[in-house]
Amino acid sequence: MKRYILAFDCGTATLRVAIxxxxxxxxxxxxxxxxxxxxxxxxxxxxxxxxxxxxISLVERALKQxxxxxxxxxxxxxxxxxxxxxxxxxxxxxxxxxAISWQDRRTIDICEAWKTAGYEExxxxxxxxxxxxxxxxxxxxxxxxxxxxxYTRALKGEILVGxxxxxxxxxxxxxxxxxxxxxxxxxTMLFNIKTLDWDDEILNFMRIPRSCLxxxxxxxxxxxxxxxxxxxxxxxxxxxxxxxxxxxxxxSCCFRKGMTKNxxxxxxxxxxxxxxxxxxxxxxxLSTVAWGTKKEATYALEGPMFVSGGAISWxxxxxxxxxxxxxxxxxxSRVSSSEGVYLVPAFVxxxxxxxxxxxxxxxxxxxxxxxxxxxxRATLESLGYxxxxxxxKIEEDSDIKIGExxxxxxxxxxxxxxxxxxxxxxxxxxxxxxxxxxVLGIAYMAGLQFGIWKSEKEIExxxxxxxxxxxxxxxxxRERLYEGWKQALSYAAQWGNIGI
Numbered sequence: 001m002k003r004y005i006l007a008f009d010c011g012t013a014t015l016r017v018a019i020x021x022x023x024x025x026x027x028x029x030x031x032x033x034x035x036x037x038x039x040x041x042x043x044x045x046x047x048x049x050x051x052x053x054x055x056i057s058l059v060e061r062a063l064k065q066x067x068x069x070x071x072x073x074x075x076x077x078x079x080x081x082x083x084x085x086x087x088x089x090x091x092x093x094x095x096x097x098x099a100i101s102w103q104d105r106r107t108i109d110i111c112e113a114w115k116t117a118g119y120e121e122x123x124x125x126x127x128x129x130x131x132x133x134x135x136x137x138x139x140x141x142x143x144x145x146x147x148x149x150x151y152t153r154a155l156k157g158e159i160l161v162g163x164x165x166x167x168x169x170x171x172x173x174x175x176x177x178x179x180x181x182x183x184x185x186x187x188t189m190l191f192n193i194k195t196l197d198w199d200d201e202i203l204n205f206m207r208i209p210r211s212c213l214x215x216x217x218x219x220x221x222x223x224x225x226x227x228x229x230x231x232x233x234x235x236x237x238x239x240x241x242x243x244x245x246x247x248x249x250x251x252s253c254c255f256r257k258g259m260t261k262n263x264x265x266x267x268x269x270x271x272x273x274x275x276x277x278x279x280x281x282x283x284x285x286l287s288t289v290a291w292g293t294k295k296e297a298t299y300a301l302e303g304p305m306f307v308s309g310g311a312i313s314w315x316x317x318x319x320x321x322x323x324x325x326x327x328x329x330x331x332x333s334r335v336s337s338s339e340g341v342y343l344v345p346a347f348v349x350x351x352x353x354x355x356x357x358x359x360x361x362x363x364x365x366x367x368x369x370x371x372x373x374x375x376x377r378a379t380l381e382s383l384g385y386x387x388x389x390x391x392x393k394i395e396e397d398s399d400i401k402i403g404e405x406x407x408x409x410x411x412x413x414x415x416x417x418x419x420x421x422x423x424x425x426x427x428x429x430x431x432x433x434x435x436x437x438x439v440l441g442i443a444y445m446a447g448l449q450f451g452i453w454k455s456e457k458e459i460e461x462x463x464x465x466x467x468x469x470x471x472x473x474x475x476x477x478r479e480r481l482y483e484g485w486k487q488a489l490s491y492a493a494q495w496g497n498i499g500i
């Protein structure tokens with residue numbers, strides 16, 4: 001009877017629950033948009049109670065859609081947004097503050113102080129990350145600094161803190177399991193990616209008690225059975241937990257060293273499998289854990305870009321250039337090029353590989369002939385330019401030439417965007433038949449643990465390509481376009497220095 005895998009994807013913009021069969025097909029999916037709160041400019045929060053309650057309601061919807069009985073679910077995988085932090089009371093399970101999103105920039109001053117203290121190199125060598133508000137550590141420190149008695153209570157074991165996976169696991173197990181996995185831990189700036197444990201030197205420097213942090217487990221591991229929803233009485237084990245981008249790497253079947261994917265969501269996350277090799281980079285690229293078992297960890301190089309598909313949402317929701325995100329391809333196709341217009345979507349600073357916390361978004365190259373079509377096209381092209389920034393540095397750091405890029409995420413429905421991505425990179429860009437690689441990836445991980453699939457090779461056979469976009473521009477044009485982007489980016493990067 002147990003023949004399906006249930007996959008959670010607790011994302012930034014959308015929550016999903018999918019049910020996947022042994023053929024790797026998504027047979028049912030339920031989803032709901034996430035409500036985000038913006039208390040101040042640069043602050044981004046979510047309601048953690050709403051996140052987990054919605055995920056539970058989506059379980060019931062996904063089961064009901066295809067009339068799947070709870071006892072037909074073999075196992076569960078949980079993928080979630082990374083770096084976002086929740087703090088709650090151990091006894092009551094009540095959050096003491098809203099979840100602080102990975103997009104939130106309120107901790108710039110904390111990060112600047114840590115840099116001034118000369119701790120950047122230590123952080124990078126031990127965690128593979130850079131000091132930036134993007135990661136969890138400064139958010140945790142901010143919560144301790146701003147919630148009365150939180151630090152004292154944490155020392156007593158009364159306050160717990162974790163990323164979204166930890167929060168969901170706590171709720172799903174009714175407070176029985178306080179855990180995280182290698183991939184999510186590797187995004188906190190507190191985790192030593194060599195020892196695969198919290199780093200005491202970093203914890204002491206940042207004044208974060210180990211006692212408030214979850215126990216660390218391999219990505220593919222038996223986390224116990226879910227104790228909530230209609231699955232509670234059917235002994236359904238949670239067999240995989242991972243950050244959403246690592247799940248997408250696995251779901252894109254990037255199992256071999258050098259294989260690379262790019263997820264185009266609110267942000268974009270370009271990640272390359274580096275096998276069992278960790279790279280210490282100085283170019284703004286992150287070294288992180290891709291996934292891990294009890295026996296070993298697989299590593300990756302990653303370049304997070306903070307605003308990707310979010311730029312398309314911005315021209316729709318904020319300045320009303322388009323009525324729907326789907327319109328972006330049609331509007332862009334009305335002109336043959338952006339005619340020298342560049343949009344730099346540095347709405348919350350610039351991520352990899354530049355890591356400029358103070359940069360702000362800008363549009364350059366406007367003239368009297370510029371119209372809405374050029375600006376929409378420039379917005380789409382910004383996704384491609386940012387990805388080239390990252391891909392070049394990953395190749396440089398790893399000394400590996402990337403032969404193709406596997407694409408996933410909501411924005412890959414836009415064929416014009418993917419064609420431009422191929423043109424500006426000069427390599428093939430692959431669009432799979434099913435773009436939901438995050439839920440597939442976490443399902444593949446759980447299914448491997450359960451025994452639905454015996455090997456990665458079996459899973460790789462399930463990957464099917466809808467279309468491969470091939471480069472279609474001359475090298476000289478490609479480089480001329482990219483030079484214009486670099487100039488626009490340099491101007492946007494200086495904006496924070498103006499002091500406005």
